[in-house]
Amino acid sequence: MAEIIVVTSGKGGVGKTTTSASIACGLARRGKRVAVIDFDIGLRNLDLIMGCERRVVYDFVNVIQGECTLKQALIRDKRLESLYVLAASQTRDKEALTPEGVRRVLDELAADGFDFILCDSPAGIEKGAHLAMYFADRAIVVVNPEVSSVRDSDRILGLLASKTRRAENGNGGVREHLLLTRYSPRRVATGEMMSVADVKEILGLDVVGVIPESTDVLTASNAGTPVILNDESIVSHAYQDAVARLLGDTVPLRFIEEVRKGFFSRLFGG
Amino acid sequence: MRLLDFFRRPPPSAQVAKERLRIIVAQERSARGGPDYLPLLRRELLEVIRKYVNVDPEAVHIHFDHAEGHEMLELSVALPDK
């Protein structure tokens, strides 16, 4: 049985695509068959983060409009053999994405034996975001510890609870997870940034991951290698923990405490 | 500079953020699932009330509830101190 997971946020630029790419790789590394779909019609980006931009021949909308088969459009990852990418179309016609078309693609992926289907949502609460979440079984709500991101994600929670197939069918609703990213333990310690506990309390969600702010994310996107594949980075470990939690493991949160500097290095700014 | 920073703690702006979010999120949640006319109703009520007393937009609270087959609209207005 395929599980459909939407990666969503409301607010733009919070780290959905970064998260989709790393979680998809992480699940594939744990032996799962994974497809990750870019729902950001008009603004294709996931292919760049995944490093397969030059191998895109057909896209999501081509499949929906019957211009190619799903098999032709799925791009197999060069690093992980059980991982596939379905690129967004660069058409400006947002109407190209239809509920019926999306359902057919998801059904076909499920029938093909995929364990996980990740849907990288566009920002906002318009059609693309709506379709990305509509068929989901679970949702990873990506949040930055910052007022507008938290408020927008609460609106997304409202939509997940009302405007999804699971909500409409009344079969338990979508399972929601909070993923807090761009987290800076140092700024939390000085009282400049809300803590995991603060955000968790306001939204009332279980925390599937806390991802630290790090320049490793930029380095990874420059290279087209999802950051989770850089085992030297704490961001990779934080994403690996999130993947483990998604798979049901109990893993304590890491990287949420400030690494205390010694008295002298603080004094002299070392 | 570092030594100075050490003694002069910045104000805990994260605490302020959390408080503001707690209030606005609760308010937006209570309107959710309610009828679409709530925001307009709130605006018009505010205008009517302001003909008599000068209240702040924050002073008007509308709470919508549906429980056991009936729906309830709760309205409260905090009047300013004289």
Ligand SMILES: Nc1ncnc2c1ncn2[C@@H]1O[C@H](COP(=O)(O)OP(=O)(O)OP(=O)(O)O)[C@@H](O)[C@H]1O
């Ligand atoms: N943990 C992190 N540390 C530092 N930078 C990060 C982190 N996560 C994401 N970023 C940066 O934030 C920016 C936005 O990331 P990303 O594209 O994943 O967001 P998005 O939510 O998909 O955006 P959009 O809403 O436009 O689709 C990128 O420049 C990325 O490098």
Ligand SMILES: [Mg+2]
């Ligand atoms: Mg994106």
